[in-house]
Amino acid sequence: MKRYKRQITLPEIGISGQQKLADAKVLLVGVGGLGCPVLQNLAAAGVGNIGIVDGDIVEETNLHRQYLYSLSDCGKSKVAVAAEVVSKQNPDIDIIKYPTHFTRKNCFEIASDYQIIVDCTDNIATRYLINDVAVAKGIPMVYASIHKFEGQLSVFNYKNGPTYRCLFPEDDRLEAIQNCNDSGVLGVLPNVLGTMQANEALKIILEIGTILSGNLLLYNSLSNSFQTIEIQKNTNYKSQFKIIDSSISEADFFASNNSMIIDIREEYEEPKLDLETVKNVPLSELNNFLKDIDKHQKIILVCQHGNRSELAVDYLTKKGFANVFHLQNGIESLAKMSNDNR
Amino acid sequence: MEITVKYFGIIADITQKNEEVFSIDENLNTLKKMQLKLEVNYPKLLVIKYSIAVNKKFLQNDILLEKYDEIALLPPFAGG
Numbered sequence: 001m002k003r004y005k006r007q008i009t010l011p012e013i014g015i016s017g018q019q020k021l022a023d024a025k026v027l028l029v030g031v032g033g034l035g036c037p038v039l040q041n042l043a044a045a046g047v048g049n050i051g052i053v054d055g056d057i058v059e060e061t062n063l064h065r066q067y068l069y070s071l072s073d074c075g076k077s078k079v080a081v082a083a084e085v086v087s088k089q090n091p092d093i094d095i096i097k098y099p100t101h102f103t104r105k106n107c108f109e110i111a112s113d114y115q116i117i118v119d120c121t122d123n124i125a126t127r128y129l130i131n132d133v134a135v136a137k138g139i140p141m142v143y144a145s146i147h148k149f150e151g152q153l154s155v156f157n158y159k160n161g162p163t164y165r166c167l168f169p170e171d172d173r174l175e176a177i178q179n180c181n182d183s184g185v186l187g188v189l190p191n192v193l194g195t196m197q198a199n200e201a202l203k204i205i206l207e208i209g210t211i212l213s214g215n216l217l218l219y220n221s222l223s224n225s226f227q228t229i230e231i232q233k234n235t236n237y238k239s240q241f242k243i244i245d246s247s248i249s250e251a252d253f254f255a256s257n258n259s260m261i262i263d264i265r266e267e268y269e270e271p272k273l274d275l276e277t278v279k280n281v282p283l284s285e286l287n288n289f290l291k292d293i294d295k296h297q298k299i300i301l302v303c304q305h306g307n308r309s310e311l312a313v314d315y316l317t318k319k320g321f322a323n324v325f326h327l328q329n330g331i332e333s334l335a336k337m338s339n340d341n342r
Numbered sequence: 343m344e345i346t347v348k349y350f351g352i353i354a355d356i357t358q359k360n361e362e363v364f365s366i367d368e369n370l371n372t373l374k375k376m377q378l379k380l381e382v383n384y385p386k387l388l389v390i391k392y393s394i395a396v397n398k399k400f401l402q403n404d405i406l407l408e409k410y411d412e413i414a415l416l417p418p419f420a421g422g
Contacts, residue, residue: 033422034422147352148355150350152419167418178352178391183421216400228398229414229416
């Protein structure tokens, strides 16, 4: 307990608060720019059980913002390295490793044991999934995301408060699904936002202070401006909750006959999918293209990482297409597979 | 009357500014009409998903705007 002396001294925490931290079970989805500082802060504070989910490996371009990793870790699983580094800093806690992407297939199994989910992902499809899992389980989701020099922070579904879908309802326009955006980032920003996420998670566990529920905090690191905007609860979205897994694996993708395969990426995206049967129809043209297609036709949508295609499948399902699937990890995973086989 | 519009994330990239003040006719004074005006000025908004706040409150319905109201256009951010 010596390690925690300086925080136990705070009357808001004390021995009983430290015990709450030791008993707590928190799931981090993603140990990248946001996830690294969240993990470091929760572990150092003595959160007793931390699950970390990430299917990625460490890459050199991560190092300027993901301080858990070193140059010699490149090529290793993020989850494995993060668990090792953090366990050295604090051997008293349990880190539970999930070296996989958080998907519609595994989400409930992974999340089953946790009381808080911290959203440290880098794509909108997974944010919707985390939200839906949090709503189904009745647990809070600590959310942050960044764009260039701006960050957003909120706590969703806290004591039945507003959810991510109340703030950003799923769009009924196919073309509004955002392209994968690799805009740059200065390392400080995700570390600021991730540290604030950890702060919200600790407050939830300790039951102290005011939780950022029903409010979206906006931070601009260039102008030093902080502002909050109030979010209203929209009960319609909660009742629509349903998770349907429509993903197919790489193996099933190659085995599928009689399917119409549609690459929904923009023209400039690489690598090209080198199959004769593939039709190239960017999202903005998909509606028009599908006008004359039989709604029972088996369709497989593919995109770069499997995020846009997942959202597009949801859209087409709502439009009445009965037999539509998507390639789960996108064309990049196919490209990786064929490189590995060479 | 004067209305301030604030832009965030990818929308600030489209408008090339963080903030803009509009002088609008008294008879063009609903949020929906203001949104249409913005979409005419910045057609790319038509293919962007975003939520709208007025005076630091997200709204789902149309409302009447008043002098000095502050509108914010906020898209979801993907990065992490």
